[in-house]
Amino acid sequence: MKDTHILVIGAGIGGLTATLALQKAGLKVSVYEAAPQLGEVGAGLTISPNATHALEYVGLGPFMAAKGDKPEAGAGLHYKTGEVLYHTQRDSSFKQKYGAEYYQIHRADLHDALAAKARERDPGVIRVGHAFVGLDQSGGKVTARFANGAAATGDVLIGCDGVRSVVRAALFGAEAPKFTGQVSFRGMVEAARVLEHMVPTPSATTIGPGRIFTRYFVRHRAFVNFVGIARTDRWTEEGWSIPATVDEMLSVYGDFHAHAQAIIKAAPPGKLFKWALFDRDPLAEWTVDRVTLLGDAAHPMLPFLGMGAAMGLEDGAMLGRAFEVASTIDEALKRYEAARKERTKMVLLNSRKQGLIYQSEDPTSMRGSTSGELRLGLFDYNVKTSAI
Numbered sequence: 305m306k307d308t309h310i311l312v313i314g315a316g317i318g319g320l321t322a323t324l325a326l327q328k329a330g331l332k333v334s335v336y337e338a339a340p341q342l343g344e345v346g347a348g349l350t351i352s353p354n355a356t357h358a359l360e361y362v363g364l365g366p367f368m369a370a371k372g373d374k375p376e377a378g379a380g381l382h383y384k385t386g387e388v389l390y391h392t393q394r395d396s397s398f399k400q401k402y403g404a405e406y407y408q409i410h411r412a413d414l415h416d417a418l419a420a421k422a423r424e425r426d427p428g429v430i431r432v433g434h435a436f437v438g439l440d441q442s443g444g445k446v447t448a449r450f451a452n453g454a455a456a457t458g459d460v461l462i463g464c465d466g467v468r469s470v471v472r473a474a475l476f477g478a479e480a481p482k483f484t485g486q487v488s489f490r491g492m493v494e495a496a497r498v499l500e501h502m503v504p505t506p507s508a509t510t511i512g513p514g515r516i517f518t519r520y521f522v523r524h525r526a527f528v529n530f531v532g533i534a535r536t537d538r539w540t541e542e543g544w545s546i547p548a549t550v551d552e553m554l555s556v557y558g559d560f561h562a563h564a565q566a567i568i569k570a571a572p573p574g575k576l577f578k579w580a581l582f583d584r585d586p587l588a589e590w591t592v593d594r595v596t597l598l599g600d601a602a603h604p605m606l607p608f609l610g611m612g613a614a615m616g617l618e619d620g621a622m623l624g625r626a627f628e629v630a631s632t633i634d635e636a637l638k639r640y641e642a643a644r645k646e647r648t649k650m651v652l653l654n655s656r657k658q659g660l661i662y663q664s665e666d667p668t669s670m671r672g673s674t675s676g677e678l679r680l681g682l683f684d685y686n687v688k689t690s691a692i
């Protein structure tokens with residue numbers, strides 16, 4: 305097993321976490337990324353305790369402690385009145401309750417740290433400018449082909465290439481992800497410009513009919529990250545980073561509380577984006593011989609539980625653990641898929657349901673409830689100790 309060479313397709317948050325976990329298991333890993341340079345979008349990410357466990361497993365515990373923001377209080381707010389409908393936390397007691405902290409972090413900071421750690425262990429581990437286009441399997445070997453004409457052969461291939469995964473299409477046939485009828489806006493503003501609007505809790509989701517608006521601090525309260533998710537009946541544009549304007553976002557959120565509107569209005573020109581949300585139905589199988597899937601490639605989901613990246617982090621850590629305990633490659637891939645399929649399916653299906661709950665016509669129906677993540681007990685999962 306120690307001579308096993310693993311090809312990872314996609315250097316996103318999921319692919320790099322898997323790389324670190326596989327390196328930790330003593331395996332040789334080569335990562336192939338389509339983009340000409342490594343990078344992540346300028347947005348925030350919530351790292352719930354279950355995701356923190358995975359990052360600790362791959363050695364990023366100290367990084368998260370140094371760079372993550374810990375929200376000491378969070379709430380769901382009524383879109384018109386600002387009334388606190390429910391609390392998600394009242395103090396930073398997560399560590400005590402779940403054994404790991406809850407963090408909010410800039411995506412690019414986490415992505416840089418994952419890549420730096422993988423390169424620390426192997427400076428040549430990541431090859432950019434390699435867009436995967438196809439694969440062949442025979443005699444226990446996998447050969448990946450890339451758009452630039454290159455090819456690479458290894459013992460295992462892990463498709464970590466996101467919601468439009470080409471590896472998934474190679475295994476199970478091409479099928480476009482489904483537009484979910486949701487559009488998302490995101491922006492980042494300097495915190496000093498909106499501090500008075502970050503009330504009554506530093507982290508909050510404002511809930512209105514067909515729309516939610518979430519905002520929280522990142523980079524040690526230097527910036528505020530915000531995300532709006534709204535139902536829409538049409539969408540024609542493709543891409544993750546389509547420029548949007550303040551007026552456009554206000555045309556959707558114009559009846560939201562003045563605090564939410566003030567944060568939207570503070571978005572500097574060129575720093576507001578929109579994109580359509582897609583998901584897929586859960587897959588019956590993830591693995592074909594020596595090729596499997598991980599992260600959004602395996603289970604893209606709506607963001608209403610804030611769990612998409614967390615599932616990729618858990619997958620990555622669990623894949624490493626599977627290779628640690630198994631005595632053959634086939635056994636490792638079987639253990640990995642068995643350990644991850646039901647949990648990710650449950651979270652995917654509940655992410656859809658949570659959208660319906662948040663976006664009901666009457667937000668007061670959420671009075672005295674809690675966030676979906678807490679209701680479903682998603683933070684209780686610890687990838688370091690759960691069965692493999």
Ligand SMILES: Cc1cc2nc3c(=O)[nH]c(=O)nc-3n(C[C@H](O)[C@H](O)[C@H](O)COP(=O)(O)OP(=O)(O)OC[C@H]3O[C@@H](n4cnc5c(N)ncnc54)[C@H](O)[C@@H]3O)c2cc1C
Nearest residue numbers: 314316317318338350436465466599600607610612613614
């Ligand atoms: C509005 C919104 C808010 C969210 N907020 C949260 C949150 O707070 N917490 C959370 O846990 N999750 C959140 N998520 C989900 C999270 O962003 C994703 O689930 C996560 O980024 C998926 O990681 P990944 O590595 O699987 O895929 P990606 O991040 O998509 O990475 C895939 C990588 O593969 C590369 N690639 C693609 N095609 C190829 C190819 N053919 N060959 C080689 N490389 C290729 C890409 O360039 C990219 O680098 C949110 C999502 C949305 C939409």
